[in-house]
Each structure stands twice: as structure tokens, then as C-alpha cells.
Amino acid sequence: MTRIGRSDLDIRPLSLGGNVFGWTADRDTSFAVLDAFHTGGGNFIDTADGYSAWAPGNSGGESETIIGEWLASRRPENVVVATKVSTHPDFRGLSASNVRAAAEASLRRLGVDAIDLYYAHFDDPDTPLEETVGAFADLVSDGLVRYVAVSNYTADRIREWISLAQAAGADLPVAIQPHYNLVHRTQVESEIVPVAEEFGLSLVPYYALASGFLTGKYRTTDAAGESPRASGAAKLATPAGLAVIDVLDEIGRAHDASIASTALAWLRLQPTVAAPIASASRPEQVADLIASMSLELSADELARLGAVSAEAQG
16 A cells, blocks of 8 residues: 555555546446446545536536445445545635635535545636635645645645645645656656655656557557547657657566556656556556556666656657
């Protein structure tokens, strides 16, 4: 098991992304994905109140609702659920009143007494950070949230959050959720990781598979007719990006592992990372995610991947 930052949240080192639930995975398929993940030993689920308001016919909260229905149906033990605030169409931003209302709405959808890990999803320049920090602190003191976290914040703003929380005697964040993977490393490693190391925070990276590029599926920049996320993944199919895929493939074969499992294992083994986030739109995709949790790469293999991926940074 892995501990998230200074919290008592014990997790397996992979988080199942809930962004696809109610979008590219309907309710029944989402249940099948969640079943496969939990049966395989996974216990950490990531979602947000805004998932998936962007899909036609959706209004936000669909992912939380599906997860809540699955939790009520299956009653799994020791499952840790993380969600986020600031992107639901009815609860945009991080004002104190909005954070409180959004958290209460998320609790109703999830059907839980307290949110295990609650992220400020995106920084809100229109709300004083002191107000936001205080709002999160109140949620913890009132028992609605167990631990606080931040997502998509700069290093400077994370430090400012921590300073304000320390001054107020409030709970500090225990996790940071950045965009981090083999082809998107530079800023996280130079700016975010040092903050995490200094204050004992864990990274829970999203886009761990670069929108599917690090599965090896996309070998050309032409994504015509592919999935909703394909265009973003296909843009990475440059010579430098494909060189990363080739090394992942070679190392994966040595371990009888897929390209996706190997990419997730590399990320899992980076300093301060507690659990990469990866999603699955079909239950048969879950096995590769589960396999990544126990895949151990040698120092030489990590170095090879580090070197080839350095050439692919955009």
C-alpha cells in the first residue's frame, strides 16, 4: 500500500480516472470498469464535479453519480474517492460559498458522509486565496472532507496556499494533481516536485498515458475518425514521441508487459508520485492498468526511459 502525503489514506499505487464515466462509458460499462478495477486490487478512484458537463446532454456531476451508485450497489471496503471543485456549471470558481455548496452536492451524488480527498481543481484568480483556503479548512473541521489537495496550481501558488494554511492553523494540502507523464515532464520536475518534497505532498498525476498516446495506439498524426481524445494523442506522434513508444515497447516485452503498463510503472516510480491516474472506457482495458502497480523497472530501464523522453518534451 501507498500513503498519500501526510494523510492516513492508504491506497494501491494507481488511481482510476472517472472522467469517462457518463461520457465515453455509460452507466453499465462504468460499473463493469469499476468492478474490474476493484477486483484487480485497485482502491483509489478520481473524479470531479464537472465530469462530464462537456458531453452532449450532460449537465455535470454524471461521473460522481455513477460512482455513488456503484458504491451503494457494491459496498466495497477501503475505497478512497477523490473529487474536485470549480468546474461544475452550477459551481464555478472557489469562493467560500461556492466551495461549500459544491462539496455538499458532491457528497449527495457520491452518497458518502465525507469526501476522502478534495481538490481545488483550478486556481481561481477572482477569489482571494485566503478565502479559498479558509473554505477548505472549514470543510475539514466540519467533517465534510478528510483531506485537502490542489490541482493545476503553480508552485508559487501552492507555497502561498501552504503559508496561509499554516498561519491559520488549518490543514495543509496532502496531494498535488499535475499534468505529468513521459512526454510532459519538464515543468513538473523542475517546479512542482521540489514543493512536494519540501512539504511532504504526494503527486497524483493526470494524463498519465498522455490521452492514450502512451498506450502505443497512435503511430501517426492523423486521428481522423478516432475517439474524442484521439486528436490530442495523435499530435504527440512525432519522431521523438514515437522513440519513447519504441523504448516502452522494448522494455515492456522484457517484462511481458504492455506499453501502457510500462509507461504507468515509470511514472509510479518517480519521486513523490503516489499514484498515476489512468482511465478505461472498457473493462478489458483495466488489466493493463492493474498490471502497472506491480511492474518493477530496473535503474537502467528507468534511465533509458528518462533519456529518450527528454528528447520528446514539447
